[in-house]
Amino acid sequence: MSDRNGRGGESDGAGAANTLTLDGMEVSFEPGETLYEIAERHGKMVPTLCYDERLEPFGGCRLCIVELEGSRNPVASCTHRAEPGMVVRTHTAHLETHRRTLMEMVASENREVDVDPLSGYASQEMATLVDRYDARTGRFAGHRSGVSRPDDDNPFILRDYENCISCYRCVRVCAEQEGDYAISVKNRGFETRITVEFDGLLKDSACTFCGQCIQTCPTGALADLKALANRDIPGETEKTRTICPYCGVGCSVDVMTRGDTIVGVQPAMDGPANEGALCVKGQFAFDFVQHPDRLKTPFVRGDDGELRPATWDEALDRAADGLGNVVRKHGRHAVYGVASGRAPHEAAYMMQRFMRAGLGTHNIDNCSRA
């Protein structure tokens, strides 16, 4: 990788070249980069539970520690900025032992390690690391995580704090990404509790139910209740990348399906408009699509004046006759087309094409005037 400061990769003799030694290999870095970011870039798979690349480094879980020559103790790589000439080791036996011990501590503190992947985007991070470090033991049994809030009857966000590891990702995402500061922390040490103002319900707090906390939670302590309600639907969960159907911001989402059923929505962390954010509508208001009220067949108005189901052939012929009669009687400018601001381009394009190329009139508009 070339030197991004434009010095052509050569040292200027003053020891200012931005390179360090990472697991025996000389690598370059950008000023301000953390050791974790550099290690990630080189595929070192340094473990972490409190890290979310969108958030300020926190240094809470201590799993990402690395050895730094000249430093007596390992340092948290997520908060430690790179300096020229550093010698860094990411995977020594000592570090791995330390990480395993940490994982055993969090694993035994939590009621469950395995949570349903429908819980949220990052919900498998803890279980994955527990497996990687073979840390399924009861070595530190006795202490327990937070106190769950079954009294919070909101239909969107599960608050199962007995699976909380106090990584503060929910607190930080709510403050730094959403800007709502709804989630807070009380007490310290084993008594640490994730909560909201006055220890109350989410509904009575500054929470807007955007769902960012459930998507960054690495343990499923905060989880997507609407998706979990579909956990018994059989089949593998598949994800389809698309765009949210609500406002004009155009957030990228992954629609989760099992078979032909939509089971939930997750934000696309790399969505250009939203970068992992959604709002309550985009996150939770997806199930209108498969609502029983959907129109499943064409309808035509019968002689009795009532709309009744019809075949496509019948409905199309009826519509063509009806519009054709108006054109014959009153001319092509007596027909008006309204395109949707909700349907895709192809619908709006075809609607104007129908009016212009088909009928020969510019009597076409969309719903933007209301």
Place this chain on the structure above:
Amino acid sequence: MSNPLRDMEEPDVYFCIGTNMTEAHPVAATRIKKGLARGARLVVADPRRIRLAEIADLHLQLRVGTDASLLLGIAHVIAREGLVDESFMAERTTGGVDFLEHVREFTPEWAESVTDVPAADIERAALMYGGAERGAIYYTLGITEHVCGVDNVQSLCNLALMTGNVGREGTGINPMRGQNNIQGAGDCGALPTNYPGFQSVLDPANRAKFAAVYGREADLEKGMTKVQALNLAGDRIRAMFIDGENTVVTDPDRQHCEKALGSLDFLVVADIFMTETAELADVVFPASGWAETDGVFTNTERRVQRVRAAVPPPDEARPDWWIINELARRMGFQNFEFESPKEIFNELCELSPLYHGLDWDRIEHGEYQWPVPEAGHPGTPRLHEDEFPNGRGVFKLIRYRDPAETLSDAYPVWLTTGRRLASYHSRTQTGRAKGIDYLLPEETLEVHPDDVAEWGLEDGGWATMASPRGEISIRVQATNRSPRGTVFASFSFADTPVNDLTGGGYDPDTDTAELKVCPVRVTPREGLGRGGTGA
């Protein structure tokens, strides 16, 4: 938007006017909140004390419909204080001399007399925006849904032009589009005045170009707007084909709208639900919906993005494009042989200069913002960096005009309408999503607590609200979000049809309805509960 969404984290000063962004565009609002955390300052102009106003450095709580006079007062101060970007005005704009002369008479004291915003606050706002290195304007329907909507937008353009806040990172004039693909509907030419790509129907070159591809000429005259069409329904307009719009609920003056659609000889509607509008139709086509249809949306920052089918549509429902294509064939129209959304989108790209460098495969990852004039072009995240479409930015000399209807003894209260976070338009979608009722079970009328007392209402009780077009029953919510003398409601709930009341006037240029201003009378409702809704 002139600038990309990512620019929303970069301004020194935000000027948000007529945009309830934390509710209507919540994810965009997160970027403003990040900018504020970084130290940027926020000026909010809105009649209501919305969430954005609560986190603002300065809230200009103007009387509804007086935006143009507020903006004249701000321009006056910017000019007077020498905060004008003279080199930008000289190099990039025209009409600036006249404009600076024009605003001399509109002092902040005059603006206060119209808007009720203290002159000192108008001065502060002008110093903040005018003094910013990077000042950015964001607006939504609170600016446009007025009889003077175009004036309001041009007033904002004047501010940006006089301060040179255009064409650079963290600046710009940024309308937030309200629907997922409302930008796209315009891009595709679903407008009476424009072919796809905003190419005028009056330009002979455009007519020839489309006649060649479409195989027939459209009429030389431009078409009429939907508002005009509804006014002429049963007269010059005898049939309508409406795709995916619940016109009778979302348009103003519901009675007028129902009467218009009812007077047609023939109405065809395609939708995903049996909406109030579909119920009036002669033929209803079942359309495939979101997550069932492959296609393209363009967002508010002009980003062209693929949407994809994840599940099949229910039973006989079909994509809108298929329905329209099939109906065209039954009508005997030539050249309607489309078999995929890809073919359709690619034809659009051929014909639109804005999309000409795109095709179905190139937009796979959504990295392009139009215009993309030719293949290989990187797209245009930021407009007007070097020049304006017509060369120079033109100052417009705006004067304040009253709303179509003003207060009277019969209708002494301002009603303004808008959106709420947990509901969307007429709730055909959010109303069918489980859990949303937990957050928003019903519509309420937001009334200042002192007005609640003075008008003999009760917090949580029922009121009758009337305008010259009708009356509705609505539950009262006492809240300081509303200023004295102004009430607020959304039109989301079918049982609280606020648009029975609205529709007093339209912008003469755009036919956009004045949904943000409607004089009403609010009185306690006799008896318990909703009772029979009147008129």
